[in-house]
Amino acid sequence: MATLCAVVAALAAGPAPAWAHGGGTPIPDAAFYRTDITEVAHQPAGVSVRVDPAGEFLELTNAGTATVIVYGYLGEPYLRVTATGVEENQVSPSTYLNRSLFADSVPTGGQAADVAPAWHQTASVGRTQWHDHRIHWMGQARPPAVNADPTRPHQVGTWVVHAAADGVAFDIHGTLRWIGKPGSKLPIATWELVVANTLILTIAIVVFWRRSKRRRKATPADQPDAKPAAQWLVSTDGKR
Secondary structure, X not given: OHHHHHHHHHHHOOOOOOOOOOOOOOOOOHHHEEEEEEEEEOOOOOEEEEEOOOOOOEEEEEOXXXXXXXXXXXXXXXXXXXXXXXXXXXXXXXXXXXXXXXHHHOOOOOOOOOOOOXXXXXXXXXXXXXXXXXXOOOOOOOOHHHHHOOOOOEEEEEEEEEEEEOOEEEEEEEEEEEOOOOOOOOOHHHHHHHHHHHHHHHHHHHHHHHHHHHHHXXXXXXXXXXXXXXXXXXXHOOOO
């Protein structure tokens, strides 16, 4: 279990995604995070990588002649990829952590990061996909900058996955972004437009009301005691 604790601590100390699945609770706002590959430093010939924008998986394809090793959370060999197949290290802590959201599913035997790999073939082609906790946000709480203004895009952090091709190191670099979430908090420009439209509407109503009031005063029929001019002339003579 000491190895598991070390892996959890290593993930939690990362610059972007935090290790916090919340006991299997769905991550709030997961749809508003995006992950991208920005660079494959010292990319080997014949090796290509891609990432799911939602952070669900990394994919590596090896069409070259080198043997590629992908390293896990503690720097241990995790995957071995050649042009003809993929193998997974059965004693890598990353193998079990990437399969499950729950720590109690990890065996408590001798699966330390520095033990000899126990390779198990998982594919007969040179392509593999795996879920990697380094590339996506896993905290229940939003990052501070996102929490301060969730309606705007933010860069949450960066990530890196280390690998080697025939012993020559190369690195997969990426970023994690918040794309912005529409909500009750409107941008300042939107509020300014709402206020301006409300003011214009209010002025129009006042002008209409005053004009209507003046027209009513100018109409004799609207006055309850009004009489035609001829009737008033007759009345002053005492005749009806």
